[in-house]
Structures are given as structure tokens and as C-alpha cells.
Amino acid sequence: MPKTRLLTALFCLLCLLSASACDDSDSAQTLEKEKYTGVSTDFESGAIGRVVRNAPQNWDIYLAADNGNADLPDSYRNWWYIKVEDFNPGTEVKLTLKNRGWAYYYAPVFSYDKITWQRFDESEVTASDACDEGIEDCFLEIATDRFVQSPVYVARFYPYTTWDMYAYLDQIEASPWTTITTLGQTSGYGADIPFIKIEDPSVDDSLKRAVWIHARSHPAETASSYMLEGMINQFLDDLDAGLDAAKHLVFFVAPMHNIDGVIKGNYRTDLFSRNFEVMWYRDDADPLYLTDDSPVECRLLNQKMAELAQNTDYLSGMVGFNLHSSNSPVDTPAFAYPHFGDDPATYTAEEISLWKKSLYLIHLITQEYGFFSAPPAEGGSSFVTKYYPESWWWANMGDDCLAITIETVYSKGGMDHWLTRDDIRDLGVATTLALYDYAADPSAWGKKAISVGGGLPRLGVPNEDASKE
Numbered sequence: 001m002p003k004t005r006l007l008t009a010l011f012c013l014l015c016l017l018s019a020s021a022c023d024d025s026d027s028a029q030t031l032e033k034e035k036y037t038g039v040s041t042d043f044e045s046g047a048i049g050r051v052v053r054n055a056p057q058n059w060d061i062y063l064a065a066d067n068g069n070a071d072l073p074d075s076y077r078n079w080w081y082i083k084v085e086d087f088n089p090g091t092e093v094k095l096t097l098k099n100r101g102w103a104y105y106y107a108p109v110f111s112y113d114k115i116t117w118q119r120f121d122e123s124e125v126t127a128s129d130a131c132d133e134g135i136e137d138c139f140l141e142i143a144t145d146r147f148v149q150s151p152v153y154v155a156r157f158y159p160y161t162t163w164d165m166y167a168y169l170d171q172i173e174a175s176p177w178t179t180i181t182t183l184g185q186t187s188g189y190g191a192d193i194p195f196i197k198i199e200d201p202s203v204d205d206s207l208k209r210a211v212w213i214h215a216r217s218h219p220a221e222t223a224s225s226y227m228l229e230g231m232i233n234q235f236l237d238d239l240d241a242g243l244d245a246a247k248h249l250v251f252f253v254a255p256m257h258n259i260d261g262v263i264k265g266n267y268r269t270d271l272f273s274r275n276f277e278v279m280w281y282r283d284d285a286d287p288l289y290l291t292d293d294s295p296v297e298c299r300l301l302n303q304k305m306a307e308l309a310q311n312t313d314y315l316s317g318m319v320g321f322n323l324h325s326s327n328s329p330v331d332t333p334a335f336a337y338p339h340f341g342d343d344p345a346t347y348t349a350e351e352i353s354l355w356k357k358s359l360y361l362i363h364l365i366t367q368e369y370g371f372f373s374a375p376p377a378e379g380g381s382s383f384v385t386k387y388y389p390e391s392w393w394w395a396n397m398g399d400d401c402l403a404i405t406i407e408t409v410y411s412k413g414g415m416d417h418w419l420t421r422d423d424i425r426d427l428g429v430a431t432t433l434a435l436y437d438y439a440a441d442p443s444a445w446g447k448k449a450i451s452v453g454g455g456l457p458r459l460g461v462p463n464e465d466a467s468k469e
């Protein structure tokens with residue numbers, strides 16, 4: 001690891017340790033209690049609330065609200081990541097997950113080194129009967145004798161910490177196509193916010209189309225980072241191979257928007273319990289730059305977005321991705337939130353144009369990946385008056401930027417097995433391949449009837465406002 005990255009990583013670790021020591025007057029007692037219970041969270045992205053040790057190898061673990069903030073909605077409780085020790089390997093360990101914010105069944109993951117992760121089998125994870133009725137008394141019980149060593153790390157889903165991001169940045173930094181810079185520092189811990197530009201610099205800008213990607217506005221939506229790795233890996237491989245389609249794109253990537261939340265172990269918010277996704281505050285009279293009411297993390301990304309919105313060197317018709325992960329039923333595939341619709345009685349020509357571009361790109365991703373939800377019959381326009389990133393792109397670029405949220409999922413995603421990290425990276429690979437086809441033929445963007453056949457049923461997908469707010 002280069003020295004600067006190592007220092008930044010160590011800095012973040014210090015942030016984490018000081019945060020866990022100061023953010024709560026009960027912290028000393030908490031640490032004492034955790035030491036006693038054999039369950040702890042004093043590592044990056046670690047998170048849990050109350051822990052009750054019922055018997056030597058039987059624990060109740062209660063999900064916590066971000067920052068212990070009881071004012072946050074129930075649906076903001078989802079992420080947990082613990083270290084369990086003080087048990088006999090090869091004998092039964094029980095962990096009962098309580099105070100859940102979502103009632104969906106899932107199989108969590110475990111690891112001995114925080115690098116190699118395994119999923120529990122469905123036979124090891126049982127949901128209480130109450131889960132059919134909602135989150136009240138909806139428990140998830142893990143009972144397993146598969147732990148071969150102690151301690152073991154157990155989590156909601158494959159974690160992806162700043163350490164994972166730095167390791168990945170170190171890996172791609174050697175590429176001749178990448179330039180990695182820092183946008184500024186986060187509002188809480190003052191950690192650097194990395195930014196990646198990827199292109200073949202020998203190709204003139206006038207022959208390139210811009211692609212913006214940002215991820216992890218919601219810090220625990222880790223699957224979006226695996227998708228992002230897949231997108232970048234494919235793009236770099238194709239630039240290495242001299243693929244023409246790759247030479248005519250340029251990627252601008254903010255890989256981790258809410259770094260403080262990731263370090264802290266929050267699910268949706270930063271250290272001040274702010275949900276960045278709904279705080280891209282603009283002044284409609286002059287929407288280019290966000291107002292000072294927006295978190296500094298949004299304003300730092302916004303400066304780069306504003307540069308792109310004003311850039312006339314690139315080909316028109318950019319694409320802007322906002323990557324997330326959604327709680328959903330076990331079989332719901334990844335999905336997107338396209339906007340507007342195709343009814344001229346309801347939508348303007350420009351709105352219909354954005355809708356058609358979005359459906360075309362979804363169609364291409366679906367063709368490449370196979371496991372993607374069909375688009376909704378209509379995307380609606382409620383986002384226009386909200387403060388999502390797509391609202392900002394629309395206010396500034398209209399249909400000249402196809403801005404869209406892609407939601408990865410945590411469970412089976414339409415496949416016959418629980419998703420691996422490579423399954424999710426493959427969605428990123430498919431998205432980059434789809435971008436080549438999309439960018440190659442602008443004449444297809446406005447076609448009246450793009451077939452969206454091949455998408456899997458859009459089941460259990462929350463509406464966009466529910467997903468973001």
C-alpha cells in the first residue's frame with residue numbers, strides 16, 4: 001500500500017477508535033459490556049446495538065439505529081457487523097437478530113479474516129413466524145456448528161470498507177488509464193474523498209462521451225461497490241485491449257460518497273444522521289451549484305458534476321449512475337428507477353426522451369446480464385421537485401444526461417443461489433458492455449418502441465421516494 005494511502009487508512013482507524021470512545025457517554029460501559037458478552041464491533045463498519053448473552057453460546061443481538069439516533073425511521077435499521085468470540089469451534093452457536101428494520105428473510109455472511117466470506121445456508125437461518133406480519137417481533141435466528149475457529153466475524157452482507165476501497169484503488173492506480181485525485185475531506189472525520197478519472201488520454205475529448213458514477217451515498221449498501229468494481233474492471237480491460245468502444249468513453253467515478261458513515265458502521269446516514277441521498281439542495285433560480293445547506297460531501301461531488309454539466313468538449317448525451325442496494329424479497333433481481341413515461345398527454349417531449357433513453361439502457365443491461373428487473377410501466381416525475389442527484393442532473397441538463405439509480409440486491413437476485421460478490425461484479429461488467437452499445441448508436445435513443453422484453457418480473461420493488469427517503 002502506498003504511504004499516503006496507509007496514512008489515510010490509519011487516520012480513519014484513529015477516527016473510528018476516537019468515535020467509538022467519544023460519541024456516547026455510555027461508551028465505557030458499552031465496551032465493558034461487549035467485552036463481557038463476547039460480541040464486539042470495534043473495527044471499521046462494525047455495528048450492533050444491545051447484546052444479551054442468554055447462555056455461553058447463545059446471544060440475542062439487537063440492531064442499532066445509525067449513531068444511536070432513536071429519531072430515525074425503523075427502515076434505517078439494517079446493517080450489522082459483529083465479531084463473536086468465546087465459543088468452542090465446531091459446536092453450536094446461536095445468534096438471534098432482533099429489533100430489525102426490515103422483515104425480509106436473508107442469509108447473512110461470516111468470515112475469520114474479514115477478507116474471505118461465506119454465506120450461511122438457509123438451513124442455518126430461521127425467521128420467526130411474526131416476520132410474515134411485519135417487523136414487530138420479527139427475529140432471525142442463526143444456529144450453526146460450522147465455525148471452525150474463534151473469533152468469527154458475522155455480517156448482514158459482504159462488507160466493503162474504506163480499506164477495501166483503498167486496496168482496490170491501489171490495484172487500479174498502476175493502470176495507464178486511471179488518474180486518482182482527492183475531492184476534499186469529509187464533514188466528520190475529515191477523511192479524503194477519492195475521485196477516479198478513467199480514459200485513453202490519446203483520444204480527443206470531442207470523440208468521447210462522459211459517464212458519471214457515484215456510489216455509497218448510503219454507507220452500508222456495499223453491493224454497489226462490487227458492481228462498481230465490475231464496471232471499472234471491464235472498462236480497464238477493454239482499454240488495455242484497445243477496444244474502440246472503450247476509447248470513446250470517459251468515466252468519472254466517486255466510489256464512496258459517505259465515507260464517514262462507512263467508517264462508523266452506519267446504514268444510511270453520516271455522523272450527523274444526514275441522509276445524503278435527499279440533500280442535493282439546489283436553488284432553482286441557479287441550480288448549478290448546491291447551496292450551503294447541503295452536506296460538504298454532496299457539494300464536493302457537485303463541483304465535478306457542475307464541470308461536466310458545463311463541459312462542451314465531450315459528445316452530448318452523457319450518462320450518470322447513482323449506485324445503491326435495496327432490501328427486497330429473496331428473489332427480487334437488481335433494478336433501476338427510470339423517470340417519466342411515454343404518454344404525451346402527461347409528459348413533455350423532453351421527458352419522454354429521457355424515459356426512452358432510460359428504457360433502452362435498461363434493455364441493454366438486461367440483455368448482457370440476464371438477471372435484471374423489467375422497468376415499471378411508468379417512472380413518474382415526483383423526483384423533479386425533490387433533492388436527489390437525478391433531480392440535480394435533470395434541473396441542469398434535462399434529457400442530455402441519462403441520470404439513473406441502479407439498485408443492486410442482497411439475496412438471490414433472480415439466480416438459483418445466494419449472490420456472491422462476483423455475481424454482483426458481473427452486473428457491473430454487463431453495465432459497461434451495455435454502455436458501449438448505448439453510446440455507439442444515439443439514433444436508437446429516441447426510438448418509439450424499444451423492446452424491454454427479457455426483464456425478470458419487477459417484484460417487491462419499493463417506489464423510488466420510499467427507497468431514497
Ligand SMILES: [Zn+2]
Nearest residue numbers: 218221324325
Ligand atoms: Zn440507497
